[in-house]
Amino acid sequence: MSPEGSRILAVITTREGVVGGGVPVFLVASEKERDQVSVLLSRILQAVVHDLQNGVYVIVRH
Protein backbone atom coordinates (compact mmCIF):
# COMPACT_ATOMS: atom_id res chain seq x y z
CA MET A 1 0.00 0.00 0.00
CA SER A 2 1.28 3.43 -0.83
CA PRO A 3 2.08 5.54 2.22
CA GLU A 4 -0.58 8.13 1.50
CA GLY A 5 -3.28 5.47 1.25
CA SER A 6 -5.53 4.41 -1.59
CA ARG A 7 -6.56 6.90 -4.25
CA ILE A 8 -9.21 6.85 -6.98
CA LEU A 9 -7.49 7.70 -10.26
CA ALA A 10 -10.39 7.40 -12.72
CA VAL A 11 -14.06 6.54 -12.96
CA ILE A 12 -15.51 4.55 -15.87
CA THR A 13 -19.26 4.39 -16.24
CA THR A 14 -22.10 3.72 -18.65
CA ARG A 15 -24.41 5.96 -16.64
CA GLU A 16 -25.05 9.23 -18.33
CA GLY A 17 -25.37 12.38 -16.32
CA VAL A 18 -22.51 11.52 -13.98
CA VAL A 19 -20.80 14.77 -13.11
CA GLY A 20 -17.03 14.79 -12.73
CA GLY A 21 -15.54 15.91 -9.47
CA GLY A 22 -11.83 15.75 -8.72
CA VAL A 23 -11.28 12.64 -10.85
CA PRO A 24 -11.50 12.08 -14.57
CA VAL A 25 -14.73 10.36 -15.60
CA PHE A 26 -14.79 8.19 -18.73
CA LEU A 27 -18.25 7.87 -20.16
CA VAL A 28 -18.59 4.69 -22.24
CA ALA A 29 -21.35 3.43 -24.52
CA SER A 30 -21.58 -0.21 -23.47
CA GLU A 31 -20.48 -2.69 -20.81
CA LYS A 32 -18.08 -4.23 -23.31
CA GLU A 33 -16.43 -0.90 -23.88
CA ARG A 34 -16.35 -0.31 -20.13
CA ASP A 35 -14.38 -3.53 -19.66
CA GLN A 36 -11.94 -2.67 -22.44
CA VAL A 37 -11.33 0.85 -21.19
CA SER A 38 -10.96 -0.40 -17.63
CA VAL A 39 -8.33 -2.96 -18.59
CA LEU A 40 -6.36 -0.42 -20.58
CA LEU A 41 -6.53 2.26 -17.92
CA SER A 42 -5.62 -0.09 -15.11
CA ARG A 43 -2.56 -1.31 -17.02
CA ILE A 44 -1.52 2.21 -17.94
CA LEU A 45 -1.94 3.52 -14.42
CA GLN A 46 -0.67 0.32 -12.74
CA ALA A 47 -3.72 0.27 -10.55
CA VAL A 48 -6.66 -2.01 -9.75
CA VAL A 49 -10.16 -2.00 -11.21
CA HIS A 50 -12.94 -2.17 -8.62
CA ASP A 51 -16.58 -2.77 -9.45
CA LEU A 52 -18.96 -0.64 -7.40
CA GLN A 53 -21.84 -2.81 -8.63
CA ASN A 54 -23.94 0.14 -9.78
CA GLY A 55 -22.54 0.34 -13.27
CA VAL A 56 -19.53 2.31 -12.11
CA TYR A 57 -15.96 1.02 -12.23
CA VAL A 58 -13.21 2.86 -10.41
CA ILE A 59 -9.48 2.61 -10.93
CA VAL A 60 -7.74 2.71 -7.57
CA ARG A 61 -4.07 2.83 -6.72
CA HIS A 62 -3.35 1.06 -3.42
Next chain:
Amino acid sequence: METVTPVAVGAIMGTLARLLLLRRDYRQFPSYPQGYTIHLSLGFIAAALGAIAPPAIIQGDLAAASFLALAATQFREVRSVERETLRNVENTELVPRGTAYIEGIARVFEARNYLAMLTGLAASMASTAVSEQGLLWSAGAGAAAGLLIGIALYRAMGGRRVGDIAVVKPAAIEFDGPLLTVAGVTIMNVGLDSARRRYMDEGLAVVIEPKDANARATLANLGQRQAIAHEVATVLGIKLEVDEREFTPIARQNPDTGEVVMAIVPLLNDERALVRAVEYVPVLEGTVRKPVQSGLWPPDLASLERATGQVSRR
Protein backbone atom coordinates in the same frame (compact mmCIF):
# COMPACT_ATOMS: atom_id res chain seq x y z
CA MET B 1 52.93 -20.65 22.10
CA GLU B 2 50.20 -21.61 24.57
CA THR B 3 48.08 -18.71 23.35
CA VAL B 4 48.26 -19.62 19.67
CA THR B 5 46.35 -22.89 19.96
CA PRO B 6 43.31 -21.56 21.86
CA VAL B 7 43.01 -18.53 19.59
CA ALA B 8 43.37 -20.61 16.43
CA VAL B 9 40.92 -23.28 17.58
CA GLY B 10 38.44 -20.67 18.77
CA ALA B 11 38.58 -18.70 15.55
CA ILE B 12 38.17 -21.81 13.41
CA MET B 13 35.27 -23.23 15.44
CA GLY B 14 33.49 -19.85 15.52
CA THR B 15 33.84 -19.41 11.78
CA LEU B 16 32.54 -22.94 11.22
CA ALA B 17 29.54 -22.15 13.41
CA ARG B 18 28.84 -19.09 11.30
CA LEU B 19 29.14 -21.18 8.14
CA LEU B 20 26.68 -23.71 9.54
CA LEU B 21 24.14 -20.97 10.21
CA LEU B 22 24.81 -19.35 6.86
CA ARG B 23 23.76 -22.49 5.03
CA ARG B 24 20.55 -22.52 6.96
CA ASP B 25 19.21 -19.18 5.82
CA TYR B 26 19.31 -20.20 2.17
CA ARG B 27 15.61 -19.61 1.91
CA GLN B 28 15.23 -16.62 4.14
CA PHE B 29 17.72 -14.62 2.23
CA PRO B 30 19.02 -16.00 -1.04
CA SER B 31 22.74 -16.13 -0.76
CA TYR B 32 25.21 -15.07 -3.33
CA PRO B 33 29.01 -15.15 -3.35
CA GLN B 34 29.27 -11.60 -2.06
CA GLY B 35 26.84 -12.18 0.80
CA TYR B 36 28.74 -15.29 1.80
CA THR B 37 32.05 -13.47 1.77
CA ILE B 38 30.75 -10.60 3.86
CA HIS B 39 29.18 -12.79 6.51
CA LEU B 40 31.98 -15.34 6.67
CA SER B 41 34.53 -12.57 7.12
CA LEU B 42 32.48 -10.92 9.82
CA GLY B 43 31.94 -14.30 11.43
CA PHE B 44 35.68 -14.92 11.41
CA ILE B 45 36.34 -11.54 13.03
CA ALA B 46 33.68 -12.22 15.65
CA ALA B 47 35.10 -15.68 16.39
CA ALA B 48 38.65 -14.34 16.61
CA LEU B 49 37.56 -11.62 19.03
CA GLY B 50 35.84 -14.20 21.21
CA ALA B 51 38.82 -16.53 21.04
CA ILE B 52 41.31 -13.87 22.10
CA ALA B 53 39.58 -13.13 25.41
CA PRO B 54 40.45 -16.21 27.56
CA PRO B 55 44.23 -16.26 26.83
CA ALA B 56 44.29 -12.50 27.33
CA ILE B 57 42.70 -12.80 30.76
CA ILE B 58 45.13 -15.60 31.72
CA GLN B 59 48.01 -13.34 30.88
CA GLY B 60 46.50 -10.55 32.92
CA ASP B 61 45.72 -8.37 29.93
CA LEU B 62 42.25 -7.22 30.84
CA ALA B 63 42.22 -4.47 28.25
CA ALA B 64 42.25 -7.04 25.45
CA ALA B 65 39.22 -8.78 26.95
CA SER B 66 37.25 -5.54 26.92
CA PHE B 67 37.50 -5.58 23.13
CA LEU B 68 34.43 -7.78 23.23
CA ALA B 69 32.39 -4.71 24.05
CA LEU B 70 33.79 -2.99 21.00
CA ALA B 71 32.67 -5.93 18.86
CA ALA B 72 29.07 -5.43 19.94
CA THR B 73 29.03 -1.98 18.40
CA GLN B 74 30.55 -3.40 15.26
CA PHE B 75 27.84 -6.01 14.86
CA ARG B 76 25.03 -3.59 15.41
CA GLU B 77 26.31 -2.13 12.19
CA VAL B 78 25.71 -5.48 10.49
CA ARG B 79 22.05 -5.22 11.33
CA SER B 80 21.68 -1.79 9.78
CA VAL B 81 23.62 -2.84 6.69
CA GLU B 82 21.31 -5.81 6.14
CA ARG B 83 18.24 -3.68 6.76
CA GLU B 84 19.49 -1.06 4.32
CA THR B 85 20.18 -3.64 1.61
CA LEU B 86 16.79 -5.27 1.90
CA ARG B 87 14.99 -1.97 2.07
CA ASN B 88 16.75 -0.79 -1.06
CA VAL B 89 15.64 -3.80 -3.07
CA GLU B 90 12.15 -3.75 -1.57
CA ASN B 91 10.55 -1.78 -4.38
CA THR B 92 11.99 -4.17 -6.94
CA GLU B 93 10.05 -7.06 -5.39
CA LEU B 94 6.71 -7.85 -7.00
CA VAL B 95 5.48 -9.03 -3.62
CA PRO B 96 7.38 -7.01 -1.01
CA ARG B 97 8.84 -8.63 2.08
CA GLY B 98 7.39 -5.98 4.33
CA THR B 99 9.19 -4.05 7.04
CA ALA B 100 8.58 -6.62 9.79
CA TYR B 101 10.23 -9.39 7.76
CA ILE B 102 13.19 -7.17 6.89
CA GLU B 103 13.63 -6.25 10.56
CA GLY B 104 13.49 -9.94 11.46
CA ILE B 105 16.12 -10.93 8.91
CA ALA B 106 18.41 -8.08 9.96
CA ARG B 107 18.12 -9.10 13.59
CA VAL B 108 18.98 -12.71 12.77
CA PHE B 109 22.13 -11.61 10.96
CA GLU B 110 23.30 -9.58 13.94
CA ALA B 111 22.52 -12.38 16.39
CA ARG B 112 24.48 -14.91 14.36
CA ASN B 113 27.66 -12.92 14.73
CA TYR B 114 27.28 -13.09 18.51
CA LEU B 115 26.84 -16.83 18.16
CA ALA B 116 30.11 -17.06 16.24
CA MET B 117 31.72 -15.01 18.98
CA LEU B 118 30.29 -17.20 21.75
CA THR B 119 31.43 -20.37 20.02
CA GLY B 120 34.90 -18.94 19.59
CA LEU B 121 34.94 -17.91 23.25
CA ALA B 122 33.85 -21.33 24.50
CA ALA B 123 36.31 -23.22 22.29
CA SER B 124 39.15 -20.96 23.33
CA MET B 125 38.23 -21.23 27.00
CA ALA B 126 38.26 -25.03 26.94
CA SER B 127 41.48 -24.99 24.99
CA THR B 128 43.12 -22.59 27.43
CA ALA B 129 42.00 -24.65 30.42
CA VAL B 130 43.88 -27.76 29.27
CA SER B 131 46.76 -26.02 27.54
CA GLU B 132 49.17 -27.49 30.14
CA GLN B 133 48.47 -30.99 28.78
CA GLY B 134 50.08 -30.26 25.47
CA LEU B 135 49.12 -29.03 22.04
CA LEU B 136 46.96 -31.96 20.92
CA TRP B 137 44.89 -32.03 24.11
CA SER B 138 44.42 -28.32 23.95
CA ALA B 139 43.29 -28.34 20.32
CA GLY B 140 41.03 -31.35 20.89
CA ALA B 141 39.30 -29.87 23.94
CA GLY B 142 38.75 -26.60 22.12
CA ALA B 143 37.29 -28.32 19.09
CA ALA B 144 35.00 -30.47 21.24
CA ALA B 145 33.74 -27.50 23.26
CA GLY B 146 33.22 -25.46 20.12
CA LEU B 147 31.30 -28.27 18.48
CA LEU B 148 29.09 -28.75 21.53
CA ILE B 149 28.27 -25.07 21.93
CA GLY B 150 27.86 -24.66 18.19
CA ILE B 151 25.32 -27.48 17.96
CA ALA B 152 23.47 -26.30 21.07
CA LEU B 153 23.16 -22.79 19.67
CA TYR B 154 22.18 -24.11 16.24
CA ARG B 155 19.32 -25.99 17.88
CA ALA B 156 18.29 -23.08 20.10
CA MET B 157 18.21 -20.60 17.23
CA GLY B 158 15.76 -22.59 15.14
CA GLY B 159 12.66 -20.38 15.23
CA ARG B 160 9.10 -21.53 14.92
CA ARG B 161 7.23 -21.73 11.66
CA VAL B 162 3.64 -21.01 10.73
CA GLY B 163 3.01 -24.77 10.60
CA ASP B 164 3.85 -24.93 14.33
CA ILE B 165 1.26 -22.37 15.41
CA ALA B 166 -1.51 -23.01 12.89
CA VAL B 167 -3.20 -25.65 10.75
CA VAL B 168 -2.97 -24.87 7.04
CA LYS B 169 -5.63 -26.21 4.69
CA PRO B 170 -6.41 -25.70 1.02
CA ALA B 171 -9.59 -23.75 0.31
CA ALA B 172 -11.76 -22.79 -2.64
CA ILE B 173 -11.85 -19.42 -4.37
CA GLU B 174 -15.33 -17.98 -4.74
CA PHE B 175 -16.72 -14.79 -6.17
CA ASP B 176 -19.61 -12.92 -4.62
CA GLY B 177 -20.28 -10.48 -7.41
CA PRO B 178 -16.87 -8.85 -7.87
CA LEU B 179 -15.75 -9.77 -4.34
CA LEU B 180 -13.01 -12.38 -4.12
CA THR B 181 -13.97 -14.55 -1.18
CA VAL B 182 -12.19 -17.46 0.50
CA ALA B 183 -13.83 -19.43 3.34
CA GLY B 184 -16.32 -16.65 3.93
CA VAL B 185 -13.73 -13.88 4.14
CA THR B 186 -13.73 -11.16 1.51
CA ILE B 187 -10.23 -10.45 0.28
CA MET B 188 -10.67 -7.82 -2.39
CA ASN B 189 -12.90 -6.35 -5.07
CA VAL B 190 -11.85 -7.66 -8.48
CA GLY B 191 -13.57 -5.54 -11.08
CA LEU B 192 -12.41 -7.16 -14.29
CA ASP B 193 -14.15 -10.23 -15.59
CA SER B 194 -10.92 -11.51 -17.17
CA ALA B 195 -9.13 -11.23 -13.82
CA ARG B 196 -11.93 -13.08 -12.05
CA ARG B 197 -11.71 -15.87 -14.60
CA ARG B 198 -7.97 -16.16 -14.10
CA TYR B 199 -8.48 -16.47 -10.36
CA MET B 200 -11.12 -19.16 -10.86
CA ASP B 201 -9.13 -21.12 -13.45
CA GLU B 202 -5.59 -20.88 -12.13
CA GLY B 203 -5.83 -19.56 -8.58
CA LEU B 204 -5.27 -21.44 -5.33
CA ALA B 205 -6.28 -20.47 -1.82
CA VAL B 206 -5.45 -21.49 1.73
CA VAL B 207 -7.02 -21.13 5.14
CA ILE B 208 -4.60 -20.77 8.04
CA GLU B 209 -6.33 -21.77 11.28
CA PRO B 210 -4.49 -20.60 14.40
CA LYS B 211 -4.10 -23.28 17.07
CA ASP B 212 -4.69 -20.96 20.02
CA ALA B 213 -5.36 -17.35 20.91
CA ASN B 214 -1.64 -16.54 20.98
CA ALA B 215 -1.26 -17.80 17.43
CA ARG B 216 -4.30 -15.81 16.42
CA ALA B 217 -2.76 -12.61 17.74
CA THR B 218 0.50 -13.37 15.95
CA LEU B 219 -1.28 -14.01 12.66
CA ALA B 220 -3.19 -10.77 13.08
CA ASN B 221 0.06 -8.89 12.60
CA LEU B 222 0.25 -7.34 9.14
CA GLY B 223 3.98 -7.94 8.93
CA GLN B 224 3.54 -11.64 9.55
CA ARG B 225 0.86 -11.83 6.88
CA GLN B 226 3.00 -9.96 4.38
CA ALA B 227 5.85 -12.37 5.11
CA ILE B 228 3.53 -15.28 4.29
CA ALA B 229 2.49 -13.65 1.00
CA HIS B 230 6.11 -12.92 0.08
CA GLU B 231 7.41 -16.39 0.93
CA VAL B 232 4.62 -18.19 -0.90
CA ALA B 233 5.12 -16.02 -3.98
CA THR B 234 8.85 -16.74 -3.80
CA VAL B 235 8.52 -20.50 -3.39
CA LEU B 236 5.64 -21.20 -5.78
CA GLY B 237 6.23 -18.33 -8.17
CA ILE B 238 3.44 -15.98 -9.10
CA LYS B 239 1.62 -14.95 -12.25
CA LEU B 240 1.88 -11.24 -11.79
CA GLU B 241 3.21 -8.29 -13.73
CA VAL B 242 3.74 -4.79 -12.40
CA ASP B 243 0.63 -3.56 -14.21
CA GLU B 244 -1.60 -6.35 -12.90
CA ARG B 245 -2.05 -5.29 -9.34
CA GLU B 246 -5.22 -7.30 -8.82
CA PHE B 247 -3.10 -10.46 -8.59
CA THR B 248 -1.05 -9.21 -5.66
CA PRO B 249 -1.64 -11.77 -2.92
CA ILE B 250 -3.22 -10.39 0.23
CA ALA B 251 -3.74 -12.33 3.46
CA ARG B 252 -6.89 -11.36 5.32
CA GLN B 253 -8.06 -12.43 8.74
CA ASN B 254 -11.57 -13.38 9.73
CA PRO B 255 -12.17 -11.25 12.85
CA ASP B 256 -14.62 -13.81 14.25
CA THR B 257 -12.52 -16.94 14.02
CA GLY B 258 -8.99 -15.63 13.63
CA GLU B 259 -8.54 -17.66 10.44
CA VAL B 260 -6.25 -16.09 7.88
CA VAL B 261 -7.06 -16.66 4.22
CA MET B 262 -5.03 -15.94 1.12
CA ALA B 263 -5.57 -16.40 -2.62
CA ILE B 264 -2.76 -16.48 -5.17
CA VAL B 265 -2.29 -17.33 -8.84
CA PRO B 266 0.94 -19.34 -8.60
CA LEU B 267 3.20 -20.66 -11.33
CA LEU B 268 3.37 -24.02 -9.58
CA ASN B 269 -0.29 -24.94 -9.42
CA ASP B 270 -0.11 -27.52 -6.64
CA GLU B 271 -2.27 -27.37 -3.53
CA ARG B 272 0.01 -29.51 -1.42
CA ALA B 273 3.02 -27.40 -2.34
CA LEU B 274 1.08 -24.27 -1.36
CA VAL B 275 0.19 -25.70 2.05
CA ARG B 276 3.80 -26.78 2.61
CA ALA B 277 5.07 -23.36 1.58
CA VAL B 278 2.77 -21.59 4.04
CA GLU B 279 3.68 -23.99 6.84
CA TYR B 280 7.35 -23.32 6.22
CA VAL B 281 7.11 -19.53 6.59
CA PRO B 282 9.03 -18.45 9.69
CA VAL B 283 7.11 -16.87 12.56
CA LEU B 284 8.71 -13.45 12.83
CA GLU B 285 10.16 -12.79 16.26
CA GLY B 286 8.87 -9.23 16.26
CA THR B 287 5.28 -10.26 15.55
CA VAL B 288 4.88 -12.85 18.30
CA ARG B 289 2.17 -11.86 20.76
CA LYS B 290 1.14 -13.85 23.80
CA PRO B 291 -2.04 -12.28 25.19
CA VAL B 292 -2.97 -15.52 26.96
CA GLN B 293 0.10 -15.25 29.20
CA SER B 294 -1.50 -12.21 30.81
CA GLY B 295 -3.81 -14.63 32.65
CA LEU B 296 -6.88 -12.62 31.73
CA TRP B 297 -8.14 -15.06 29.12
CA PRO B 298 -10.51 -17.82 30.22
CA PRO B 299 -9.25 -21.25 29.10
CA ASP B 300 -11.99 -21.82 26.53
CA LEU B 301 -11.20 -18.59 24.70
CA ALA B 302 -7.48 -19.11 25.04
CA SER B 303 -7.60 -22.50 23.35
CA LEU B 304 -9.70 -20.90 20.61
CA GLU B 305 -12.64 -23.26 20.71
CA ARG B 306 -14.52 -23.05 17.46
CA ALA B 307 -17.66 -21.90 19.27
CA THR B 308 -17.44 -18.46 17.73
CA GLY B 309 -16.22 -19.96 14.49
CA GLN B 310 -19.68 -20.88 13.29
CA VAL B 311 -20.51 -17.31 12.43
CA SER B 312 -19.63 -16.65 8.84
CA ARG B 313 -18.74 -13.06 8.26
CA ARG B 314 -18.11 -10.96 5.25
